Amino acid sequence: MNRILLMILQRFGLGLLTLFVVSIIIFVGVEFLPGDIAEALLGQGASPENVAALRHELGLDRPAHIRYIDWWAGVLQGDLGTSLANRRDIAELITFRLSNTLFLALTAAAISVPLAILFGILAALYRNSAYDRSVNVITLGAVSAPEFLTAYVLILYFSVKLGWFPSLSNIDQDTSFIDKLHQVALPAITLMGVILAYMMRMVRASIINLLASAYIEMAHLKGMPKFRVIVKHALPNAWAPIANIIAISLAYLVVGVVVVEVVFIYPGLGQLMVDSVSNRDIPVVQACSMIFAGTYILLNLTADIVSICTNPRLLHPK
């Protein structure tokens, strides 16, 4: 058990290190962008004196590494700082956005993960059947279509022509759960299109890979029903690859949500980040990207833990 715990701790430490590196890259990246928030706020007609005054006021005239260290000092004390653009507390600014993004991502995940596993298993089970082939073609199409295209097509049919769902997501603090579901329907479906297809294909591939094992042949030769062979003999050995597939898909969901949020003007984290980048609002960009990176790392960590915990060799040492 200690060995497993040690492995998990190692992964966790590695995750923190990655997070640190990400923060440097983002900070340096935004620094390199031409212009800064002072210019962005005051517009092109502003006089150099005004810009310099605003820079001084915002503390932007200090050297970059000082600002970076300052930022970390704040973060370690639980203070993400204030937005340079509107002077609001970032933590407050982000909480609402983050909860919206998570709501959208979780809705998409809750529907697509079980469906992907089910469809993937069925496709593996009835390999090369009409079902398998058609699912393959459809999913290939879904993966290949760019999200914004899917999004606009969905808007065209379901909100403009049929009027079932709103084309823009109007969500605020008081929106009820049911209403929220209604609002996120189209963005969620857009997201699902991609990850469902991807996950399904990967689940199918990893199950088929397992089906070539000697112990699967043995299960058939023991006269086990097909369904039992899959569920009892293949699936327990497939959790590790499947967990990895799901983790990557979910990470994609949270991060790839940006495009979808922009199309549907959905008040999520992705949209906030896009706005902040164009404003050069470094603290907000930093906070958003740390959340995205953290999610990514956390999901991959979970996948690692699942693979460790489903490996009988690690779970039941000699």
Added chain:
Amino acid sequence: MNDPLLEIRNLQIDGESDEIWHEIIKGIDLNLDRGEVLGLIGESGAGKSTLGLAAMNFVRPGCRIRGGSIRFDGQELTEQSELTLRKLRGVRIAYVAQSAAASFNPAHQLIDQFSEIPVVHGVKSRREAEKDAKDLYSRVLLPDPDGIGYRYPHQVSGGQLQRAMTAMALSCRPDLIIFDEPTTALDVTTQIEVLTTIRDIVREFNTAAIYISHDLAVVAQMADRIMVLRYGELVEEATTREMMSSPKMEYTKSLWAVRSFKKEAETVASAMSPVVKVNSVTAGYGSEDILKEVSFEIHRGQTVAIVGESGSGKSTAARVITGLLPPRVGDIQLNGKILPKSFKARNKEQLRHVQMIYQMADTALNPRQRIRNIIGRPLTFYLGLTGKQKEARIRELLSLIELEPDLYIDRFPDELSGGQKQRVSIARALAAEPEFIICDEVTSALDQLVAEGILRLLDRLQREFNLAYMFITHDLATVKAIADNVVVMLQGKIVEQGSKTEIFSPPHHDYTELLLSSVPEMDPDWLNELIAHREKHGVMSSTSIS
């Protein structure tokens, strides 16, 4: 008189490769009575396993039954629905696979995998099944029969897994069990134990069996009747005794004659200093010592065979000599000079003189390189040959290993047979013009006839170039054929070493005795006599000696 249990008529099976169907089984007839044990023998690709599985009307993916009939207990299996067949499998016909380690599901306990057969088929309740499993585990002589079932496959040794699989096959008391090379992956000493178990169980339950193997001596112990297969066709069929004493067909005779190769004369160690000297080496991985104070030497023109079971440290010794695993204590000398412990610290000359040939030529040769590059690389690396000189030398080496240069120089490894690939590995080692070559189980993956060709080639090259060989093997027949000196290893220690004559003539060390007596002989009574002898003198096993 009652009908035979299994009656196969004119069976034809096709296999697909690169979208072309070709025949694997070309119209074979097979009869099997109740309680009878039929041996199927042949080289790889003869269709033994395909035929064995066909007895359950099962074909592997990429194969199909094209014609013929399979009657089991009066039922025509080729006409049955998948459901009927499924209810037959595991219940009335069971299968024991070659690699128990791969055929047990790593995610479940042994007893779960046992019980699922009677439970799913509705023969027994879970509780009855578990009780029966423990009973059978003790019948197949597994240690701790009440507890071993609750272990996972990776927690149990290979020999024990094979016995657990035999027990599993018996779970529904089938009429027929197909044993597909059940002891091929095991050490000789373990093989004896498993063979005895299988034979006793088959007799006790009066189960009919099809016993598939490429090892004649093993089949001779197990089968009442033997069928020899080649290229999917029947070569010869007779009762075991008849087949052993007077094989009729040329091919069968050639199989019998395989073990006849013997090196001309033993090379006595010269008075000069040895090429390689292993000097009280202790080495291992992590905190564990795999080799414990091992010392031996190899002289020019001499073959030293390192013999022992898996886990005895044979391959670790090779890794230490090549510098892949630096020893903890002790050193390796090449022509009297101490070699740096790690290969990284050795110079080109030192590297050049220690070459290696591996067991699996498939994985030892880069599949994306042509033979020209595989052999040419060491020529450039060690000897600086380029251009025409290099080309000429490659051709020379190919002729040496008896492959026509024009035909083979531009091929990829995939376009060669197993034996030819091993020959290319030999040429690659030879290209460095070494004094010493380590041969790690070089013939174990090959069919006997092909293996013999390799042994003859190695022997000829040794005489021509005065090479020293270290020959790692678990196969004592090979040792008898090719060795001058023998080193017997057990659990990381050398239990005995000396000239071949010394080692192979009594008195033996206990473990050498056990090893030697465990090698199956062609005599069908060998196993009976051995068991009787061992019971009289007290049962020995490799663990009881150490």
